[in-house]
Amino acid sequence: MIWSKAETLPRLELEKLQTSRLKETIARVYGVVPFYQQKFKEMGIVPEDIKSIKDITKLPFTRKQDLRDNYPFGMFAVNQDAVVRIHSSSGTTGKPTVVGYTKSDMDVWNEVMARVFTMSGINSEDTVHNAYGYGLFTGGLGVHNGAETVGATVVPSSGGFTSRQLLLMKDFNSTVLTSTPSFALHMAETAKKEGYDIKKDFKLKCGIFGAEPTSVGLKEEVSRVWGIDYYEIYGLSEIIGPGVSNSCCESRDLHIFEDHFYPEIVDSKTGEVLPYGEKGELVITTLTKQALPIIRYRTGDITSLDLTPCKCGRTHVRMKSVMGRVDDMLIVNGVNIFPSQVEHVLSNISDITLNYQIIANKKGYLDSLEIMVEVTEEMPMDSIGALEKIQKNIQSELLNNLYINAKIRLVEPRSIERSMGKAIRVIDKRSL
Amino acid sequence: MHTIKQLSVFIENKTGELSDFTHVLSTNDISIKSILLADSTDFGLVRTIVDNPEKAKAILEDNGFSVRFTDVFGVKIDDVVGSFDKVITALSKSNINIQYTYSFYEFDIGIFIFSVEKDKFNEAVKSLLDAKLEVVSASHFYK
Numbered sequence: 001m002i003w004s005k006a007e008t009l010p011r012l013e014l015e016k017l018q019t020s021r022l023k024e025t026i027a028r029v030y031g032v033v034p035f036y037q038q039k040f041k042e043m044g045i046v047p048e049d050i051k052s053i054k055d056i057t058k059l060p061f062t063r064k065q066d067l068r069d070n071y072p073f074g075m076f077a078v079n080q081d082a083v084v085r086i087h088s089s090s091g092t093t094g095k096p097t098v099v100g101y102t103k104s105d106m107d108v109w110n111e112v113m114a115r116v117f118t119m120s121g122i123n124s125e126d127t128v129h130n131a132y133g134y135g136l137f138t139g140g141l142g143v144h145n146g147a148e149t150v151g152a153t154v155v156p157s158s159g160g161f162t163s164r165q166l167l168l169m170k171d172f173n174s175t176v177l178t179s180t181p182s183f184a185l186h187m188a189e190t191a192k193k194e195g196y197d198i199k200k201d202f203k204l205k206c207g208i209f210g211a212e213p214t215s216v217g218l219k220e221e222v223s224r225v226w227g228i229d230y231y232e233i234y235g236l237s238e239i240i241g242p243g244v245s246n247s248c249c250e251s252r253d254l255h256i257f258e259d260h261f262y263p264e265i266v267d268s269k270t271g272e273v274l275p276y277g278e279k280g281e282l283v284i285t286t287l288t289k290q291a292l293p294i295i296r297y298r299t300g301d302i303t304s305l306d307l308t309p310c311k312c313g314r315t316h317v318r319m320k321s322v323m324g325r326v327d328d329m330l331i332v333n334g335v336n337i338f339p340s341q342v343e344h345v346l347s348n349i350s351d352i353t354l355n356y357q358i359i360a361n362k363k364g365y366l367d368s369l370e371i372m373v374e375v376t377e378e379m380p381m382d383s384i385g386a387l388e389k390i391q392k393n394i395q396s397e398l399l400n401n402l403y404i405n406a407k408i409r410l411v412e413p414r415s416i417e418r419s420m421g422k423a424i425r426v427i428d429k430r431s432l
Numbered sequence: 433m434h435t436i437k438q439l440s441v442f443i444e445n446k447t448g449e450l451s452d453f454t455h456v457l458s459t460n461d462i463s464i465k466s467i468l469l470a471d472s473t474d475f476g477l478v479r480t481i482v483d484n485p486e487k488a489k490a491i492l493e494d495n496g497f498s499v500r501f502t503d504v505f506g507v508k509i510d511d512v513v514g515s516f517d518k519v520i521t522a523l524s525k526s527n528i529n530i531q532y533t534y535s536f537y538e539f540d541i542g543i544f545i546f547s548v549e550k551d552k553f554n555e556a557v558k559s560l561l562d563a564k565l566e567v568v569s570a571s572h573f574y575k
Contacts (some may be wrong), residue, residue: 248458375442375498376498377498377499377500379440379442379498381440381441381477381498381499381500381532382440382476382477382479382500382502382547383477384470384471384472387442387472387475387477388472409474409475410444410474410475410494411444411475412442412443412497412498413496413497413498414446414496414497415444
């Protein structure tokens with residue numbers, strides 16, 4: 001099933017639509033967002049230079065840092081009275097990234113999420129167990145709204161409390177699970193331990209999984225242990241949240257909803273646009289966003305685009321499942337973290353040095369994060385209690401500021417691996 | 433004269449760590465007079481009194497250990513019932529809060545090592561001397 005006619009528009013018509021929407025977006029940001037006014041002026045561009053969607057390459061890029069520099073609402077193109085929702089993610093230097101939605105942005109978000117659910121074969125007869133985190137993150141509420149839009153019954157269970165989630169999923173006869181793939185595997189593992197007969201006790205038919213890079217092997221594992229169809233969703237809060245693209249029943253690749261989000265692949269070093277099929281950094285321009293229109297946003301995600309027709313009938317371009325990052329961003333249980341954020345938190349804690357190392361690993365199916373911190377003479381070295389207090393303090397600061405639960409390990413001085421004298425800050429032991 | 437420089441050394445909770453520590457001391461001809469190990473789930477603290485604390489600290493640091501001096505004092509007691517009680521009572525009467533204590537034996541006498549709050553150190557030693565107890569001189573341990 002296909003939710004919207006927009007998904008099957010002939011390419012020429014789609015391009016026309018994209019052109020007119022891009023022009024509107026450019027005119028609006030040029031008119032009201034000082035950041036873009038200045039950028040356009042620096043590059044000697046006026047809105048009239050944009051005659052077709054192909055001219056998008058003349059426009060400046062937007063980076064995550066730009067959103068932070070304009071914290072909180074400097075990039076917004078509407079006044080507060082038009083904003084109906086705010087979401088936010090953790091920031092590098094304490095300042096988070098803030099995104100906003102008008103009523104019409106919410107309609108677009110619900111619309112693209114409805115497409116996602118329809119694409120995954122879900123309708124009003126389904127019960128969706130939504131284990132994405134609710135709150136400031138876009139995951140939980142974004143998925144929630146989409147499920148409601150197609151008329152499904154939503155169970156807003158959010159993350160954690162695995163045993164209780166299993167009980168609800170069984171008793172409510174949920175047919176769809178939405179979560180990170182690693183949490184889906186963790187749930188299956190727990191279900192087995194608690195004596196559930198997975199195929200008999202649960203009525204699941206499919207799941208919509210995303211928010212973390214996932215290997216083909218892991219996807220097959222989720223499919224196999226639950227006996228369900230695996231759909232993959234992609235999105236990021238800066239663009240809208242979940243619902244930028246989703247895989248259909250015919251292909252593992254994800255259709256990008258191109259009438260709302262215009263994708264490009266660029267060389268992450270030079271910024272040069274690469275042709276379809278080539279691997280590079282995904283760049284997205286929002287075509288309909290009102291509160292926070294974004295021009296050529298550098299997602300940092302590496303993928304490639306495929307324009308060959310899909311058997312499902314949709315004309316929208318497909319992106320490969322994200323293959324990696326252009327920067328050092330880590331995704332731990334669906335939460336994005338930059339090592340610089342960890343360093344910033346550590347730098348505000350007294351009595352410790354910045355000789356640290358972040359180790360990402362798998363504990364069962366879930367990600368685990370360990371942070372090693374070298375001890376120094378300045379630490380209260382004669383007291384176990386005081387050292388344990390430092391450990392706890394680091395742990396709670398990371399949890400409060402970055403929403404990550406890390407194990408803190410104090411280690412001897414100079415025990416953190418150095419490469420050519422430079423400490424190695426991140427070790428990712430999770431193999432994709 | 434009663435201030436003994438105890439070495440507090442951080443060691444990770446893994447096989448071979450303690451032997452690395454003792455090996456560094458023994459190959460550098462440093463004699464351990466007393467040693468106490470305190471542990472948490474993933475690290476340990478070694479508290480030790482050696483015959484040459486300055487040298488020990490320097491060579492341990494050269495070998496990658498984090499070392500800190502802590503001032504402690506020692507009290508000699510006879511191996512008879514009530515002798516330890518006398519010491520504790522003297523400290524308690526002077527309102528001294530003991531951070532930790534450990535003991536070892538030299539022939540038939542015991543020596544208890546005490547750590548107290550820094551600003552109470554002199555008061556603690558005085559209260560013991562006033563109670564006619566024998567506080568060990570630091571030179572007792574040093575070469």
